[in-house]
Amino acid sequence: METLRVALLGAGNVGAQVARIxxxxxxxxxxxxxxxxxxxxxxxRDVDAPRTVDLPRELYATDADAVLAGxxxxxxxxxxxxxxxxxxxxxxxxxxxxxxxxxALLAEHGPELYAAAEDAGVQLAxxxxxxGAIPIIRPVRDNLAGDNITxxxxxxxxxxxxxxxxxxxxxxxxxxxxxxxxxxxxxxADPTADVxxxxxxxxxxxxxxxxxxxxxxxxxxxxxxxxxxxxxxxxAAREAGYVIKLLxxxxxxxxxxxxxxxxxxxxxxxxxTLLPRDHALASVRGxxxxxxxxxxxxxxxxxxGAGAGGVPTASAVLGDIVSAARRRVLGGPGVTESVAxxxxxxxxxxxxxxxxxxxxxxxxxxxxxxIAAVFGDHGVSIETMRQTTHADEGGDEAGDAxxxxxxxxxxxxxxxxxxxxxxxxxxxxxxxxxxxxxxA
Amino acid sequence: METLRVALLGAGNVGAQVARIxxxxxxxxxxxxxxxxxxxxxxxRDVDAPRTVDLPRELYATDADAVLAGxxxxxxxxxxxxxxxxxxxxxxxxxxxxxxxxxALLAEHGPELYAAAEDAGVQLAxxxxxxGAIPIIRPVRDNLAGDNITxxxxxxxxxxxxxxxxxxxxxxxxxxxxxxxxxxxxxxADPTADVxxxxxxxxxxxxxxxxxxxxxxxxxxxxxxxxxxxxxxxxAAREAGYVIKLLxxxxxxxxxxxxxxxxxxxxxxxxxTLLPRDHALASVRGxxxxxxxxxxxxxxxxxxGAGAGGVPTASAVLGDIVSAARRRVLGGPGVTESVAxxxxxxxxxxxxxxxxxxxxxxxxxxxxxxIAAVFGDHGVSIETMRQTTHADEGGDEAGDAxxxxxxxxxxxxxxxxxxxxxxxxxxxxxxxxxxxxxxA
Numbered sequence: 001m002e003t004l005r006v007a008l009l010g011a012g013n014v015g016a017q018v019a020r021i022x023x024x025x026x027x028x029x030x031x032x033x034x035x036x037x038x039x040x041x042x043x044x045r046d047v048d049a050p051r052t053v054d055l056p057r058e059l060y061a062t063d064a065d066a067v068l069a070g071x072x073x074x075x076x077x078x079x080x081x082x083x084x085x086x087x088x089x090x091x092x093x094x095x096x097x098x099x100x101x102x103x104a105l106l107a108e109h110g111p112e113l114y115a116a117a118e119d120a121g122v123q124l125a126x127x128x129x130x131x132g133a134i135p136i137i138r139p140v141r142d143n144l145a146g147d148n149i150t151x152x153x154x155x156x157x158x159x160x161x162x163x164x165x166x167x168x169x170x171x172x173x174x175x176x177x178x179x180x181x182x183x184x185x186x187x188x189a190d191p192t193a194d195v196x197x198x199x200x201x202x203x204x205x206x207x208x209x210x211x212x213x214x215x216x217x218x219x220x221x222x223x224x225x226x227x228x229x230x231x232x233x234x235x236a237a238r239e240a241g242y243v244i245k246l247l248x249x250x251x252x253x254x255x256x257x258x259x260x261x262x263x264x265x266x267x268x269x270x271x272x273t274l275l276p277r278d279h280a281l282a283s284v285r286g287x288x289x290x291x292x293x294x295x296x297x298x299x300x301x302x303x304x305g306a307g308a309g310g311v312p313t314a315s316a317v318l319g320d321i322v323s324a325a326r327r328r329v330l331g332g333p334g335v336t337e338s339v340a341x342x343x344x345x346x347x348x349x350x351x352x353x354x355x356x357x358x359x360x361x362x363x364x365x366x367x368x369x370x371i372a373a374v375f376g377d378h379g380v381s382i383e384t385m386r387q388t389t390h391a392d393e394g395g396d397e398a399g400d401a402x403x404x405x406x407x408x409x410x411x412x413x414x415x416x417x418x419x420x421x422x423x424x425x426x427x428x429x430x431x432x433x434x435x436x437x438x439x440a
Numbered sequence: 441m442e443t444l445r446v447a448l449l450g451a452g453n454v455g456a457q458v459a460r461i462x463x464x465x466x467x468x469x470x471x472x473x474x475x476x477x478x479x480x481x482x483x484x485r486d487v488d489a490p491r492t493v494d495l496p497r498e499l500y501a502t503d504a505d506a507v508l509a510g511x512x513x514x515x516x517x518x519x520x521x522x523x524x525x526x527x528x529x530x531x532x533x534x535x536x537x538x539x540x541x542x543x544a545l546l547a548e549h550g551p552e553l554y555a556a557a558e559d560a561g562v563q564l565a566x567x568x569x570x571x572g573a574i575p576i577i578r579p580v581r582d583n584l585a586g587d588n589i590t591x592x593x594x595x596x597x598x599x600x601x602x603x604x605x606x607x608x609x610x611x612x613x614x615x616x617x618x619x620x621x622x623x624x625x626x627x628x629a630d631p632t633a634d635v636x637x638x639x640x641x642x643x644x645x646x647x648x649x650x651x652x653x654x655x656x657x658x659x660x661x662x663x664x665x666x667x668x669x670x671x672x673x674x675x676a677a678r679e680a681g682y683v684i685k686l687l688x689x690x691x692x693x694x695x696x697x698x699x700x701x702x703x704x705x706x707x708x709x710x711x712x713t714l715l716p717r718d719h720a721l722a723s724v725r726g727x728x729x730x731x732x733x734x735x736x737x738x739x740x741x742x743x744x745g746a747g748a749g750g751v752p753t754a755s756a757v758l759g760d761i762v763s764a765a766r767r768r769v770l771g772g773p774g775v776t777e778s779v780a781x782x783x784x785x786x787x788x789x790x791x792x793x794x795x796x797x798x799x800x801x802x803x804x805x806x807x808x809x810x811i812a813a814v815f816g817d818h819g820v821s822i823e824t825m826r827q828t829t830h831a832d833e834g835g836d837e838a839g840d841a842x843x844x845x846x847x848x849x850x851x852x853x854x855x856x857x858x859x860x861x862x863x864x865x866x867x868x869x870x871x872x873x874x875x876x877x878x879x880a
Binding site: 017021025028029031032127133134135138139142143144145146147148213280283295297298299300301302303304305306311312314315316317318319320321322323326327330331332333334341 | 457461465468469471472567573574575578579582583584585586587588653720723735737738739740741742743744745746751752754755756757758759760761762763766767770771772773774781
């Protein structure tokens with residue numbers, strides 16, 4: 001039986017599990033591939049660093065180039081931009097198939113890497129880069145290759161879903177829910193990439209490129225995290241029949257909002273979103289992920305599962321390794337990206353959405369009428385308006401009222417202008433929150 | 441730009457939509473493939489039969505062999521065993537890639553067809569054969585290729601799910617719900633293949649073969665339909681916190697139940713199943729399908745979408761056509777099945793499950809104790825027992841009582857023997873229903 005040489009870059013949470021399974025399941029994997037997968041080396045920074053999995057010490061090496069040399073399949077699980085990018089380009093140029101889970105790198109340098117794979121006639125596989133163990137790259141690239149995807153809505157970051165779910169379930173503040181998530185290992189000590197929406201934005205970039213057969217760039221993606229979400233926002237959403245989720249949304253929209261029947265564009269955005277509680281994505285709890293895809297012919301599809309974690313993500317990496325190995329045994333180049341359409345990236349302003357707006361206003365006659373008039377002047381209509389009068393907090397002014405408004409759907413730019421104008425009214429003391437509503 | 445010749449066999453519900461989309465979306469598909477997909481002909485029995493879609497008349501021909509000749513990709517959507525089997529074998533032998541949605545054929549003759557594809561070095565693709573538009577074949581075959589699937593639970597028949605959902609929502613009888621489904625087009629005039637579980641059993645055969653890397657045969661699959669489900673069963677299930685679904689279940693079990701740590705076998709079965717109402721599959725409504733996959737590393741995954749219908753199923757067929765076309769443009773053989781493991785097919789008797797049993801018993805002292813004693817004698821323990829005393833129906837005997845028992849988990853064979861023994865008690869007048877419980 002033929003042997004294929006597998007080189008691993010990185011022995012972190014995912015890498016160590018991939019190595020373990022390659023060794024433990026070697027016979028079963030060989031039977032499925034038709035060739036043995038020999039793990040030839042693991043490139044690490046420090047051979048003696050403590051590891052979560054006990055692997056033969058002789059596999060470790062600090063010289064990544066030496067580990068790469070002669071490999072048929074290179075598995076990059078270092079993360080970050082460099083040296084991952086350089087090592088992947090080197091491996092592709094040497095004719096190796098590359099498997100990676102590096103979403104940040106693909107979001108920043110995807111087109112360069114896809115082109116390098118195509119030039120070399122080898123495959124670059126990255127199922128693990130989006131939504132962990134959930135099959136989503138291959139279904140979007142292959143299963144839906146003959147369909148026209150119109151929208152992708154994804155819960156693609158487990159940390160933020162865990163935090164928002166905890167806030168919804170317990171009424172906790174963002175800070176408390178984050179601390180809890182950190183204590184339980186669902187959030188990192190520096191949670192920035194997750195809670196600011198950067199991780200989700202990288203995944204949205206990758207999904208949009210695949211779903212719309214075009215080259216999306218991270219710079220095209222509008223992103224907003226969940227750090228400003230308050231317990232009051234969560235409670236108000238719940239009361240109105242919604243749950244707040246951090247969604248990655250990739251959506252076909254008119255390239256020019258003034259010409260709705262003209263060329264198509266695609267808007268990609270990540271932001272906290274009010275979802276009706278009966279939406280399929282609303283019931284995704286804890287650190288789970290799910291991706292909801294709407295396509296012209298298939299209708300609505302949903303993919304659900306573990307979005308992170310060393311072992312589940314290793315499952316996605318191993319699927320890519322086995323598929324790539326089968327392809328090498330069979331011969332012939334791997335399928336590369338189909339960047340066939342040149343769809344215009346469209347900014348958030350051209351998206352049609354609705355806003356859930358929180359306002360602190362003077363509790364005085366005529367205020368609601370003045371606010372409603374501003375909406376009317378901007379051509380934005382109000383779906384619901386709820387007012388709660390605050391108890392006087394002991395100051396010398398009368399207690400403010402809290403107003404929660406949900407608008408009908410309109411262009412984001414028009415909604416934004418409306419809120420700006422409302423915020424300039426004397427009677428409006430603060431715009432406490434702006435959240436978008438989808439899925440209704 | 442290169443042209444690939446696509447021949448279509450059949451212009452029914454799905455075939456006509458595939459043809460329409462190939463023609464209407466020709467430019468977009470060409471851009472994604474890197475070659476034009478030319479629909480060269482559609483083999484039909486009657487050129488002049490009425491069709492749901494208006495297609496150029498010159499595409500139709502009754503000579504299937506002439507339509508096949510010279511095709512790069514042959515799309516078989518005739519259904520049934522013959523002539524589909526012969527035509528597919530002929531197309532594969534001629535070097536064409538074959539795309540089919542024919543679950544009955546794959547379940548009966550899968551190994552022969554896979555072998556023919558492998559001999560010819562071409563691909564046989566059949567994403568549309570299981571769960572319509574839902575990507576499930578490729579995720580199981582490729583994404584989970586490096587994982588070890590332990591169980592697949594699927595709602596893979598939309599007709600029966602529609603009927604059971606209607607019975608659950610409205611309290612309707614099976615006959616009324618079926619008539620309603622027929623009126624709305626969710627059930628065929630002859631509903632046998634759906635309501636007797638035969639369609640689901642064919643899909644279970646295909647899923648089991650892929651998930652466990654082995655050659656399953658339709659004869660290995662135990663199947664039971666939903667025709668015996670009564671409104672009382674549905675009501676009793678609801679009262680106990682369950683919903684009744686027709687599930688296809690493929691499960692790794694010990695090959696020998698007496699040697700739980702010995703060789704692995706796989707049991708494949710289709711039967712009405714009590715599912716806890718908070719299980720992910722319990723909320724699959726109407727004619728939708730969903731497949732729940734449990735794997736050693738990935739954990740639980742769920743795939744949800746439209747399981748039938750001409751247009752959604754056409755989406756799956758087109759995904760296969762585009763993927764196959766890309767492969768032909770790139771060169772190299774298509775990936776074939778990996779029949780790498782020789783797992784023992786295990787019968788239903790060796791499955792560990794629990795029973796929900798309905799009994800009509802004499803409403804007399806000592807009856808419950810006698811029944812409980814039979815369970816104890818067989819080593820089967822009872823989880824819950826609910827008794828309802830029937831109103832006397834005017835006969836000359838005292839009113840019977842209705843008993844609903846849910847057991848703890850045990851081997852199906854042991855449960856079956858227990859029910860047989862209970863049925864022989866004088867005080868037990870009828871075993872009104874036996875349903876299995878999963879997912880608890």
